[in-house]
Amino acid sequence: MASSLRALRPALSTLSRASRTTALRQFSPAVTLNAGRQIRTFTDDVHNTPVFHLTEEENMLKEVVSKFSNDVILPKVRDMDEAETLDKSVLEGLFEQGLMGIEIEEEYGGSGMSFTAAIVAIEELARIDPSVSVLCDVHNTLVAQAFRKWGSKALKEKYLPRLATESCGSFCLSEPASGSDAFALQTKAVKKGDGYVLNGSKMWITNAMESEIFIIFANINPDAGYKGITAFVAEKNFPGFSIAKKEKKLGIRASSTCVLNFDDLYIPKENILGEEGQGYKYAIGILNEGRIGIGAQMTGLALGAWENAVKYCWNDRKQFGKLIGENQGLRFQIAQARLEIEAARALVYNAARTKAAGANFVMEAAMAKLYASQVAGKVSGQAVEWMGGMGFVREGLAEKFWRDSKIGAIYEGTSNIQLETISKILQKQYTN
Amino acid sequence: MSTLRILVPVKRVIDYAVKPRVNKAQTAVEIAGVKHSMNPFDELSVEESVRLREKHTNKTVEDILAISIGPPKAADTLRTAMAMGCDRSIHVEVPEKDEMLEPLQVAKVLKEVVEKEGRNLVILGKQSIDDDSSQTGQMLAGLLGWGQACGASEVVLDGEYLKVTKEVDGGTEVVRGKLPMVVTTDLRLNEPRYASLPNIMKAKKKKLEKKKLEDFEFRAVNRLKNLKVSEPPPRQGGGKVEDVDGLISKLKELGAL
Numbered sequence A: 001m002a003s004s005l006r007a008l009r010p011a012l013s014t015l016s017r018a019s020r021t022t023a024l025r026q027f028s029p030a031v032t033l034n035a036g037r038q039i040r041t042f043t044d045d046v047h048n049t050p051v052f053h054l055t056e057e058e059n060m061l062k063e064v065v066s067k068f069s070n071d072v073i074l075p076k077v078r079d080m081d082e083a084e085t086l087d088k089s090v091l092e093g094l095f096e097q098g099l100m101g102i103e104i105e106e107e108y109g110g111s112g113m114s115f116t117a118a119i120v121a122i123e124e125l126a127r128i129d130p131s132v133s134v135l136c137d138v139h140n141t142l143v144a145q146a147f148r149k150w151g152s153k154a155l156k157e158k159y160l161p162r163l164a165t166e167s168c169g170s171f172c173l174s175e176p177a178s179g180s181d182a183f184a185l186q187t188k189a190v191k192k193g194d195g196y197v198l199n200g201s202k203m204w205i206t207n208a209m210e211s212e213i214f215i216i217f218a219n220i221n222p223d224a225g226y227k228g229i230t231a232f233v234a235e236k237n238f239p240g241f242s243i244a245k246k247e248k249k250l251g252i253r254a255s256s257t258c259v260l261n262f263d264d265l266y267i268p269k270e271n272i273l274g275e276e277g278q279g280y281k282y283a284i285g286i287l288n289e290g291r292i293g294i295g296a297q298m299t300g301l302a303l304g305a306w307e308n309a310v311k312y313c314w315n316d317r318k319q320f321g322k323l324i325g326e327n328q329g330l331r332f333q334i335a336q337a338r339l340e341i342e343a344a345r346a347l348v349y350n351a352a353r354t355k356a357a358g359a360n361f362v363m364e365a366a367m368a369k370l371y372a373s374q375v376a377g378k379v380s381g382q383a384v385e386w387m388g389g390m391g392f393v394r395e396g397l398a399e400k401f402w403r404d405s406k407i408g409a410i411y412e413g414t415s416n417i418q419l420e421t422i423s424k425i426l427q428k429q430y431t432n
Numbered sequence B: 001m002s003t004l005r006i007l008v009p010v011k012r013v014i015d016y017a018v019k020p021r022v023n024k025a026q027t028a029v030e031i032a033g034v035k036h037s038m039n040p041f042d043e044l045s046v047e048e049s050v051r052l053r054e055k056h057t058n059k060t061v062e063d064i065l066a067i068s069i070g071p072p073k074a075a076d077t078l079r080t081a082m083a084m085g086c087d088r089s090i091h092v093e094v095p096e097k098d099e100m101l102e103p104l105q106v107a108k109v110l111k112e113v114v115e116k117e118g119r120n121l122v123i124l125g126k127q128s129i130d131d132d133s134s135q136t137g138q139m140l141a142g143l144l145g146w147g148q149a150c151g152a153s154e155v156v157l158d159g160e161y162l163k164v165t166k167e168v169d170g171g172t173e174v175v176r177g178k179l180p181m182v183v184t185t186d187l188r189l190n191e192p193r194y195a196s197l198p199n200i201m202k203a204k205k206k207k208l209e210k211k212k213l214e215d216f217e218f219r220a221v222n223r224l225k226n227l228k229v230s231e232p233p234p235r236q237g238g239g240k241v242e243d244v245d246g247l248i249s250k251l252k253e254l255g256a257l
């Protein structure tokens, strides 16, 4: 019941755009057009729920993730950032809680929950630590998702149970010479025997230090351009695979980001993910979804930064004989910031529900990710100011949230790339 | 070895981390719009029941039944209990009201459930953090005529017997009792698990039976009436003294010496 309502809402509440007509037809059969005479019937039994409405299971998940984040992760956040490493127990905890297989089906040892459930979890984790959040995000929305969508039965049976219960995964697309222009990638795969030999390198690969399973995009036919791009599955211990360098970063420092080298890395045929030459389609598809996850990471971050600061302003710090949060100048900034966070969250949740409804969500996802990262940057920056000196020192978490926010404008498509996506869709719609 | 059919009563209370506020009418603590969760002592009871099952061979714990007597939202608390490992639950739904059921009423309902459901072990929190009555477990044991071990910090099943360790002033007390029994839990008994995502999904398929107070022979009436609820007076700022002499003269001034 709840899920069918969920499916209806986004499709009905959005504009009828060319790309949406199928979804509309599918979800609101009551809008019928009759040739000659126009007969319109309206349904009144569709219950629109607020975009923030969570199902019972999503609510329970939110609560346990919040508890887990506060009890287990929070005490380690500062130290992990200073040490630029993830505490092992945090990763173990994520697996134990079932947070590494959120959408993976129960038959493969996963939690069998929805995409929106993953979004809720990513947001809750980011309220406490955006580094842990991105680990969970990449693993779930990119890696596990790619196996679920395109993996053969054998690949699913081999890797999904591991991904759900013990092995972290990475998604390897970017290279030194191809970032935004991802499909200019240079890593080559040459046929050898029953498999392929990969040579090349990848850059900025999230989770690489923790991961055992890597989805690698390489070109099997450079003459065909991007149509030669193919997705391969490698494991850490495959000969020819190595981590060349771990980056030192401005933010999300507990999340590892590495350069990978492939030196005659042999991948057996059965480890080709999906079909040869379809890699670029897979990458586009998965990143479109993934952006909603990054949006959730950013709204969670903004909320975490905001809450951290307002607790201080409204409870702890007094100047001129009163709490600093009593000053109208601060109150209004606090209110405005929260408004912007809620607006960004509305975009994120709407994008997630739109995807769940099976409608086209590319523009919604791009808008959500873009705006959420802008709000996260702005609010976490303001939050530092609201806390004055206490916001600037590395004792608390205010300055960390601000440093962490910057990545939102870069990975899974820079802000310009999101604007490019949005404007292209709009232009198509408005071109005669 | 006895098979256990456990009853775990759980209560939905204002979350332990929330600062309670008195309502405008000064009749009760404000509950509207306030975060609620399972009474922390009841989490310990659920955890202990599940651990008893995990510790012993398959059939030792036959069934763990959770029960909550509370407003519609108490169903959430039962779902949490089932996600933590209880097998099924009963929700005795009562309207959301300022006044809570008194321990005796709760104990009488529990007694009926114990009898109807053939329970031989009831594990309850030693108190709930809202009204802090600390009476329900004892009253239930009294009504049933069973043995009771209150404030458990360790529970060991040994054939027909339970060995329960309790922390008392200045040390520990170990008691042994024959089943059936009532045990109440104290803070150091265990560390309750978080419900994992797969278990949340499994809980969706577990049975939650709805009942009303009218379904029980006993009719509920509270014996006490809340006259007034008020917050403690705000703490007055203290003064500083320079040295020991200053302290002594201050104490003398206040007539404390």
Ligand SMILES: Cc1cc2nc3c(=O)[nH]c(=O)nc-3n(C[C@H](O)[C@H](O)[C@H](O)COP(=O)(O)OP(=O)(O)OC[C@H]3O[C@@H](n4cnc5c(N)ncnc54)[C@H](O)[C@@H]3O)c2cc1C
Residues within 6 Å of the ligand: A138, A170, A171, A172, A173, A174, A178, A179, A180, A181, A203, A204, A205, A206, A207, A257, A407, A410, A411, A412, A413, A414, A415, A416, A417, A420
């Ligand atoms: C911490 C971190 C983690 C990452 N994790 C992963 C990962 O797990 N897997 C992975 O594959 N990649 C990952 N990346 C890579 C990330 O996706 C890229 O950094 C990103 O796509 C941008 O590419 P680039 O860094 O080469 O920037 P560039 O593409 O060089 O862009 C630089 C600037 O030019 C602008 N620009 C580029 N092209 C255009 C254009 N056509 N129009 C307008 N402006 C343009 C960009 O908006 C940007 O402002 C990660 C990066 C970081 C920093």
